[in-house]
Amino acid sequence: MSIVISDVITQYGAYYLDAGQSVQDLFKKLYRPSTTAAYFQARPTKDTVYRVGSSDLDRVLQPFQKAFTPIGTLTFLANPIDLFNLKIDKQEYPDDIVDSWLAFLEGDGIDRSQWPFVRWMLEVHIFTKAQEDYELNEAYAGVYAAPTPGTAGAAGTAMNGIKKVLTDYGARVNTITMGAIPVADIDFCTYVEDFVKNQGKEYRKRVDYVFMNEDLELRFREGKRQKYNLQYAQVANLETIFHFPQCKVAGLPSMAGSNKLWSTLPNNRVRPIRKQPASTGSAQTMVKEFSARAISIYTDWWEVLGFLHPESVYKSDQA
Amino acid sequence: MADEKTVDQQIAEILNNQANLQKANEELASQNAELAKKLEELAGKGAAEAVQYEGPKIPEESFTVNKKEFKFTTAKFIVPAVGEVTALEALTSKKEYAELGNKSIKQFLVEKGSDVVKEVE
Numbered sequence: 330m331s332i333v334i335s336d337v338i339t340q341y342g343a344y345y346l347d348a349g350q351s352v353q354d355l356f357k358k359l360y361r362p363s364t365t366a367a368y369f370q371a372r373p374t375k376d377t378v379y380r381v382g383s384s385d386l387d388r389v390l391q392p393f394q395k396a397f398t399p400i401g402t403l404t405f406l407a408n409p410i411d412l413f414n415l416k417i418d419k420q421e422y423p424d425d426i427v428d429s430w431l432a433f434l435e436g437d438g439i440d441r442s443q444w445p446f447v448r449w450m451l452e453v454h455i456f457t458k459a460q461e462d463y464e465l466n467e468a469y470a471g472v473y474a475a476p477t478p479g480t481a482g483a484a485g486t487a488m489n490g491i492k493k494v495l496t497d498y499g500a501r502v503n504t505i506t507m508g509a510i511p512v513a514d515i516d517f518c519t520y521v522e523d524f525v526k527n528q529g530k531e532y533r534k535r536v537d538y539v540f541m542n543e544d545l546e547l548r549f550r551e552g553k554r555q556k557y558n559l560q561y562a563q564v565a566n567l568e569t570i571f572h573f574p575q576c577k578v579a580g581l582p583s584m585a586g587s588n589k590l591w592s593t594l595p596n597n598r599v600r601p602i603r604k605q606p607a608s609t610g611s612a613q614t615m616v617k618e619f620s621a622r623a624i625s626i627y628t629d630w631w632e633v634l635g636f637l638h639p640e641s642v643y644k645s646d647q648a
Numbered sequence: 649m650a651d652e653k654t655v656d657q658q659i660a661e662i663l664n665n666q667a668n669l670q671k672a673n674e675e676l677a678s679q680n681a682e683l684a685k686k687l688e689e690l691a692g693k694g695a696a697e698a699v700q701y702e703g704p705k706i707p708e709e710s711f712t713v714n715k716k717e718f719k720f721t722t723a724k725f726i727v728p729a730v731g732e733v734t735a736l737e738a739l740t741s742k743k744e745y746a747e748l749g750n751k752s753i754k755q756f757l758v759e760k761g762s763d764v765v766k767e768v769e
Contacts, residue, residue, distance in 0.1 A: 500704050500723035507728070508760025527728045646725065646763045 332425040345432035352434070352449055363460040365468040365491070365583040368538065369600035369634050377631055379410040379601035383638050406501075408639065412601055413473055413488030416629035417459055417615070418481075422622055423447065442619035451615060451626065468634060469583035490583070491634055495591065501639040503528070506646045510545070510588050517545070518552030521578060524590050525570050528643045536643075537595045538579040539570070542587055546580030588647035597641050603631035704734040710768050711739055713758040722764040727753055735764070 471490035476482030610628025729747035
């Protein structure tokens with residue numbers, strides 16, 4: 330928690346001069362949006378564990394005979410999806426900006442908690458940065474670790490991400506032994522096609538996406554262009570799988586650095602989110618408190634990205 | 649009034665019924681005791697123990713390909729053009745598949761750089 334304005338002071342002086350500057354004159358780098366979570370259906374829940382189950386019947390049909398010979402085992406499996414408690418804590422002294430070029434963010438004769446600075450910080454930075462942190466640190470690569478009391482936990486330890494979830498399911502998730510990613514783009518296009526082709530026949534015409542990192546998505550598009558756009562034969566949709574056109578490749582920022590591919594049915598991807606009382610905030614709302622010249626902004630909520638039926642998930646064998 | 653029972657007969661019938669009921673009660677008590685014993689046995693077990701899901705397991709044994717020792721990291725997987733195979737089946741099978749370039753599944757996985765096998769250090 331700190332506001333660093335030394336460069337502004339050095340360049341523009343330690344005083345406020347109203348020269349018409351406003352928030353329009355403040356720029357920032359783009360944050361990554363929460364792309365991965367958008368592929369998962371939100372499931373509001375009251376619990377911290379979202380409990381679902383699956384059932385499977387092995388065989389019922391048999392040749393006729395007079396004797397009664399019942400067969401078939403109906404197996405039920407539990408699938409408890411643990412939600413994780415995430416939070417945002419931020420505290421600043423708005424007075425830090427008063428004696429500077431940035432003082433246009435100060436409120437005129439109003440309480441510090443109502444200053445434009447607070448709203449600007451929330452809207453321009455905190456919500457969007459939280460989405461970026463979620464995407465890049467937690468959504469795929471996160472591995473939960475209990476924080477040391479009194480010390481903020483490390484990035485990537487707030488919840489178990491998709492990678493850990495898939496690993497923890499073990500043999501319940503289908504692993505296709507694709508081997509290492511090919512070097513040539515055209516071979517990588519075939520590699521992704523083979524990944525879909527080797528999924529269960531009941532699934533491969535229904536899966537909607539093959540998820541991968543963003544660089545691999547680009548390589549697939551380039552490979553498909555090289556493989557199919559020959560002479561007069563041209564394909565326009567470079568993101569679809571040639572023999573399974575309902576299925577597209579989707580590059581996820583959260584999977585940066587991973588060579589894994591994964592795929593499942595659209596309604597199998599869920600994002601259980603626990604309903605919270607308004608007083609504690611949520612992923613979309615913050616609680617604001619003002620005390621001793623400091624503005625404290627905080628929220629916490631429970632959620633996770635998971636799968637209703639792990640047996641309907643296919644992943645490649647790469648890390 | 650020939651059908652009317654004497655007091656003695658009625659008393660005998662009541663005593664007989666009482667004896668039958670006592671016998672039935674004793675049988676019920678015995679069954680209750682058996683059920684209580686079974687409940688006590690079940691109480692010591694969790695639901696997971698009562699009906700244990702038996703999925704495929706990762707074999708402990710290692711195997712050698714190209715003079716290097718490997719172990720499986722995944723209990724079940726899909727080999728392209730072959731289908732679903734458990735690690736145990738792959739470990740014990742020596743069959744060479746034409747679809748895999750006349751290689752066994754173990755050889756194929758090692759040479760493809762698959763993560764379902766890991767070199768033993």
